[in-house]
Amino acid sequence: xxxxxxxxxxxxxxxxxxxxxxxxxxxxxxxxxxxxxxxxxxxxxxxxxxxxxxxxxxxxxxxxxxxxxxxxxxxxxxxxxxxxxxxxxxxxxxxxxxxxxxxxxxxxxxxxxxxxxxxxxxxxxxxxxxxxxxxxxxxxxxxxxxxxxxxxxxxxxxxxxxxxxxxxxxxxxxxxxxxxxxxxxxxxxxxxxxxxxxxxxxxxxxxxxxxxxxxxxxxxxxxxxxxxxxxxxxxxxxxxxxxxxxxxxxxxxxxxxxxxxxxxxxxxxxxxxxxxxxxxxxxxxxxxxxxxxxxxxxxxxxxxxxxxxxxxxxxxxxxxxxxxxxxxxxxxxxxxxxxxxxxxxxxxxxxxxxxxxxxxxxxxxxxxxxxxxxxxxxxxxxxxxxxxxxxxxxxxxxxxxxxxxxxxxxxxxxxxxxxxxxxxxxxxxxxxxxxxxxxxxxxxxxxxxxxxxxxxxxxxxxxxxxxxxxxxxxxxxxxxxxxxxxxxx
Numbered sequence: 151x152x153x154x155x156x157x158x159x160x161x162x163x164x165x166x167x168x169x170x171x172x173x174x175x176x177x178x179x180x181x182x183x184x185x186x187x188x189x190x191x192x193x194x195x196x197x198x199x200x201x202x203x204x205x206x207x208x209x210x211x212x213x214x215x216x217x218x219x220x221x222x223x224x225x226x227x228x229x230x231x232x233x234x235x236x237x238x239x240x241x242x243x244x245x246x247x248x249x250x251x252x253x254x255x256x257x258x259x260x261x262x263x264x265x266x267x268x269x270x271x272x273x274x275x276x277x278x279x280x281x282x283x284x285x286x287x288x289x290x291x292x293x294x295x296x297x298x299x300x301x302x303x304x305x306x307x308x309x310x311x312x313x314x315x316x317x318x319x320x321x322x323x324x325x326x327x328x329x330x331x332x333x334x335x336x337x338x339x340x341x342x343x344x345x346x347x348x349x350x351x352x353x354x355x356x357x358x359x360x361x362x363x364x365x366x367x368x369x370x371x372x373x374x375x376x377x378x379x380x381x382x383x384x385x386x387x388x389x390x391x392x393x394x395x396x397x398x399x400x401x402x403x404x405x406x407x408x409x410x411x412x413x414x415x416x417x418x419x420x421x422x423x424x425x426x427x428x429x430x431x432x433x434x435x436x437x438x439x440x441x442x443x444x445x446x447x448x449x450x451x452x453x454x455x456x457x458x459x460x461x462x463x464x465x466x467x468x469x470x471x472x473x474x475x476x477x478x479x480x481x482x483x484x485x486x487x488x489x490x491x492x493x494x495x496x497x498x499x500x501x502x503x504x505x506x507x508x509x510x511x512x513x514x515x516x517x518x519x520x521x522x523x524x525x526x527x528x529x530x531x532x533x534x535x536x537x538x539x540x541x542x543x544x545x546x547x548x549x550x551x552x553x554x555x556x557x558x559x560x561x562x563x564x565x566x567x568x569x570x571x572x573x574x575x576x577x578x579x580x581x582x583x584x585x586x587x588x589x590x591x592x593x594x595x596x597x598x599x600x601x602x603x604x605x606x607x608x609x610x611x612x613x614x615x616x617x618x619x620x621x622x623x624x625x626x627x628x629x630x631x632x633x634x635x636x637x638x639x
Contacts, residue, residue, distance in 0.1 A: 170424040268372050270420070271397035275376070275412045276471045282344065282351040282375055288358040295352055296343045297333040304329065308392050313447070313518040315555035318567035318592060319624050320607070321531055322444040325564075327451055331443040341367035344375030346382060351375045361437040369384050369564025374409035381405065381478040396524025396551075399453055400482040407488075408474055411466060414459075422587020449530045457488050457526070485526035486548070503550040505570050512566065512633055513555045524548075528571070532582075535589035544585030553556035560618065561608065562626035569622040569633050576617045583620050586611055614639060 179462065268281045300309070309332075314325040337343065341364050342353035352373065356365050385401050393401070443451070461482070465473045483502050487494040510517055527546050532541035548571060555567045573579040594602030594609055602609040608631040610623040621638045625631035 167414065174563055186295045186502075211635045240625075249438060267369060267416075268376060269418050271369075271373050272376060274416060274419070276374060276381055276475075279376070279380065282372065282379070283349060284351045285351060285357045289354045289360060289364065290358065292343050292352050292354050293330075293333045293337045295345050296336050297330055299343070299345070300333055302388065303386060303398070305393055306392070311519045311555070312521060314444065314565055315521065315553055315567055317532075318555050318558075318565040319553075319569060319622070320564070321534075323447045326444070328443070328447050331441050331447070332451055334441045335438060335443065335448070337366050338441070339367060339455060340371035340374055341365050341405050342371035342375065343377050344371075346379065360440055363437050370413045371411060373412040373416070374406065377405050377412070384478050385501050394522040395450075398483050399450065399485050399524065399526065400488050402454035403458035403485070403488045404459075404477055404481050405464035406454035407460070410455055410459040411462040411474075446530060446534075450527060453485070453488075453526055457485075457544055461488045461491050461494075465495075469494060485524040489525060503572065505550050505552040505553070505572055507570075507638070509637060510554060512630070512637065514555060517554040517556050519553065521553045523551055523553055523569075528582075532585045532589060535592045536585045540585050540588070544582040547574040547581070548572075549574055551567075556630075558626035558630070560626070564624070564626060565608065566630045566634065567622075567624045567627055568638050569624075570614075570619065570638060571621070572615060572619045574600060574618070579613070579618050579620055583611065583613065586620065586622065610635065612638070 181373045187230060272279060272281070273409065309329040310325070310327050313322065313328050316322045317325040337354065338360065340358075342351060344351045353368055353371065354364055356362075359365050382405075403626065438448075438452075441448075444461060465477055467477075482488050482494050487499070493499055510520065525545055528551065529541050529545035529546055536544070550572045552570045554569075555565050555569065558565045571579075571582065573582060590602050590609060590611060594604040596602055600611045606626065608623075608625045608628050610631060612621050612623070612635065614621055623631055623634045623638065625634055
């Protein structure tokens with residue numbers, strides 16, 4: 151069995167010390183007592199006196215020289231083991247699926263050290279786990295992996311249903327499948343994705359990236375992947391069914407904001423890894439703008455990273471990383487808590503309010519969409535035709551909302567929808583009503599003070615729930631609008 155160098159060194163030191171103590175402990179015979187003469191025979195046979203002290207010193211010097219040589223040898227062995235250990239860690243990070251392609255070198259022909267980067271960020275973020283297994287694939291493959299994950303989070307075509315409802319309200323041009331676009335956007339935001347099924351971090355090969363900014367985002371992707379591996383099963387629990395849009399955005403904001411903060415703090419300690427993206431976000435050539443995503447959906451998709459960073463920073467300031475760790479077991483329940491972290495940090499935060507309706511069938515048919523959009527979706531809708539100040543004021547007092555959508559017959563391009571909102575009081579509902587009326591007047595011809603017709607649409611904005619509620623009705627026929635008025639009364 152090959153002894154560990156450190157163990158061998160300890161044994162040698164112990165043996166050397168024991169030998170020195172033994173030799174130094176030998177003493178000459180004491181001289182005879184005064185007045186007693188030793189026998190003559192004994193005097194004749196007695197050997198000359200030995201200088202035991204000098205001999206012990208010489209032996210000790212030899213032991214020291216021997217130990218110094220052993221120490222030098224063991225130091226060399228230790229350095230060799232360190233190099234071997236570093237190579238093994240690097241190989242661990244390079245492992246992936248069978249026959250997986252190798253990492254693509256950077257401009258200086260040095261492979262990206264995702265393992266070292268991940269270890270540094272895990273240490274700084276105080277996560278105790280092995281480094282991510284990393285494999286480079288094409289950007290198209292990364293988008294497919296992300297899309298599969300998104301579909302697991304929103305099964306049964308939930309993404310398409312939401313888009314149909316938003317199109318019925320006129321907030322996006324047409325009903326589309328938003329998940330492939332969301333996957334393409336995430337791939338460009340993160341430069342890769344951690345797949346929990348294969349337990350592998352897939353990064354984008356530089357030769358297949360849609361722009362250099364994509365691969366420069368890899369540190370953010372590594373941080374996101376580590377957190378998804380650590381907390382994904384807690385944050386996203388499929389047994390509870392699909393989440394409402396507001397709650398899903400809030401939970402996305404926790405992990406995206408945590409990753410953005412981790413990546414930011416890491417870049418402060420490692421300036422070389424700082425994001426080198428010279429293109430402003432509004433530049434048409436920016437990778438995020440290469441995804442043909444409707445503006446409203448783009449705003450929702452970018453919210454977790456933009457506002458999530460501020461949310462994570464506030465939690466970190468309140469209680470460092472332990473506060474962030476605890477948040478995964480008590481995640482934000484709404485985008486309102488992300489926008490105003492003080493609401494989340496309040497130990498007595500109120501329970502979410504649900505809008506109750508006695509009947510949700512339209513002509514005997516249940517809605518295909520029953521969702522809660524939340525505060526950010528509300529303010530984003532108002533901003534389209536209002537100033538930022540008026541939009542923020544209109545959404546400030548929102549307590550709850552509920553969006554219902556039904557299929558429109560007769561070949562209508564857009565479905566029927568009713569969006570019920572509830573506010574803290576009459577004055578906050580007044581602010582929302584004013585901003586929404588302003589939006590509708592810019593989109594439709596006015597039939598009355600709060601009714602509009604145009605482009606085959608029949609629209610009403612009504613007050614209810616003791617003037618603390620406002621309901622927006624978008625229908626494809628006059629008959630459907632009249633039925634929705636009764637339903638939402």
